[in-house]
Amino acid sequence: MDLLAQSFEALYHRTGWNFSVFYNAWEARKYADGIYVAIELALWGLFGAMLLGTLCCFLRLVRFAPLRWLVTAYVEFFRNTPGLAQLYFLFFGIGSYFRLSSYGPNGEGPVLSPMQFVIIALSLQYGAFVAEILRAGIEGVPKTTKEAAEALGYGRWGALYHVIMPLAFRASLPALGNNMAQIVKSTAMAYAIAVPEALYVAHEIWTEHFNVIEMMNVVLITYLAIMWVFTLIVRQIERWLYVPGMGR
């Protein structure tokens, strides 16, 4: 590690390319924390979106119409407005109005930290997409299969749980993988409300050294690396859930 740091410092003195994040210990630690925050945001966002999306998908199947309308309204709203605008609305709109992230008069901590705002924003926005993806998956299950399940004596919810959902989920996996990629990339918008993720820390570093070009490269490669790991995990899940003969 020391050798690596020294070679990057030497690179700076020799060529002027300043990758300060690799040899300045304080910046390296800050940036590592930034990557950790980005991954944490992505995982929580992913979890929240899946939970919310699945819930909405089921609520759309109930017979009580107003509930279905409510879910449709939610999905349409969050699917058709920009994520950054939603985040600002939550943080500076709702958050300011209800004083959700204010410190109390005696220094009590806020109800929600900026990081939790981002997790909520990511869950809400991408939950709407998950709901749509799962709906498409359910609709993609052939009518004959549904009829076969009925013929076997499954009830409405039994058929859904034992036959339709397992197939629908497998069919939805590629689209869910894409959605996950969007979530990972969208963690960068946390930068706008001062959550110290990778991009925010990079900005702090290039303010100090004016090494924008170098840090921009480091940031992009960081996200590529995170995405690569996440993609491998999704592929693994697809392999586990593989059903011979499905999709032919």
Add this chain to the structure above:
Amino acid sequence: MNKLTQMRSIVAFSATAGFVFAALSAQAGPVTDKVKERGRIAVCTNVNNPPNVFIDSSGKAQGMQVDLMNDMKASLEGKMGKPLEIELVPTLPANRVEFLDRGKCDMIFTSLTVTPERQKLIQFIEPYYYAAGPGLQTKKGVSLKSWADLKGKSVCSNQGSSWNVPLERDYGVKIIAFQTQQEVDQSLRDGRCIGLVSDDSYLQARFLTDKDGIWKDFEIQKLPAFTEGPWGLAIKFGDADFEKDLSDIVIAWHRKGTVIEAAKKWGFTPPKFSEDMQQKYKAN
């Protein structure tokens, strides 16, 4: 400077550098001659920057920097032996360097912090004339003795502010940085942080001109500055006479305490820099 650094600078500053070269080749004669001939000196400044520079209700420019400009005018008149007139060219932080490069004004006289980047583009007059350190604005009733008291506390700031890193690294402050000043202000009002950090002179100016009382529940903490960024007058490269004249004027200001007087007159607390400069030039 080696080859690669040069290449990088060329890429990064090609547009601005283009202006510099064009301007240099177009005007061979020194700015001094031009000013003398016209009997007028064009000054790029932010005219909406009270109480540094602002236009009063009668349309006249007023403020601390205007007082200094008038003093500068008197000195230049003495050197050139003819009456001069000051023409204010209104600029914004984003365009003032370009205006100077294009010859729309003869000098920049505003709250212009000296940075290594800017030193590559324009000629700063040394010594620098003023300085500003970080200031902390909090709700009234918050009692702090030093920056060290902020350890572990949340402080709002601007993204890109040069105070962020020293505060985080050396004082353990939790910096919450937003993109615009409005967001920083809103966050302080919402209580997302116990204070906001910004240029001390900017905060002083904001309180001095707060006629509507929007900051009446807030105050600036009197903390000893841990660092100050100097402000410089600036001209185009390539006029040694003009540079020397202005440098003499700034030295005289520091010796006589002109800047300290002007600052106090307009309600500013002069920075430590001003006292240091007075000590330095008094001795000579």
